[in-house]
Amino acid sequence: AQRVTQPEKLLSVFKGAPVELKCNYSYSGSPELFWYVQYSRQRLQLLLRHISRESIKGFTADLNKGETSFHLKKPLAQEEDSAMYYCALSVSNFGNEKLTFGTGTRLTIIP
């Protein structure tokens, strides 16, 4: 069975400092990895997915299959980045792309 681990429940970073949110997964095949974000009083929304290879709001994440990691990074944190971040994995099964989530990291940007 697949599993996603986010080792940090809480992370505080000063504005302008680099941010790295860690995510490790366990799955023997080729999963698809995502980062979802939940801002205060908003619904869960997709931030980025590894197959897109995009930078969204300055965030990037690289899939490292050797280390089974998908860490989220941003070089310069901004106050509006404060939110709950979830790493998630999906394994395609005849159209069923159910997500397996980590427990989340609450990121707080200190002004």
Place this chain on the structure above:
Amino acid sequence: DTGVSQDPRHKITKRGQNVTFRCDPISEHNRLYWYRQTLGQGPEFLTYFQNEAQLEKSRLLSDRFSAERPKGSFSTLEIQRTEQGDSAMYLCASSSDSNIQYFGAGTRLSVL
């Protein structure tokens, strides 16, 4: 289209009562998912529909839980004989072939 809608937003019930939640997905999304989220945890998969067919149910979904999507559009999740352990946020998500799941705001259930 304002996205995935869930109703009600909050539900308080007494132990032993039945409750039903509704999810309206984004129109033309053929895939619909239900998740449950408890405090301090990420969402956990409950069940999956492709159009009107329920194709997977998690072991988390006991016999007291039933979900339907009768016409391949909206879906309902019913919990019979609620228990305090059922207290959680119930999330609905929908997607098309792009595999990007769009989440609703959730229904928060409190069982007293």
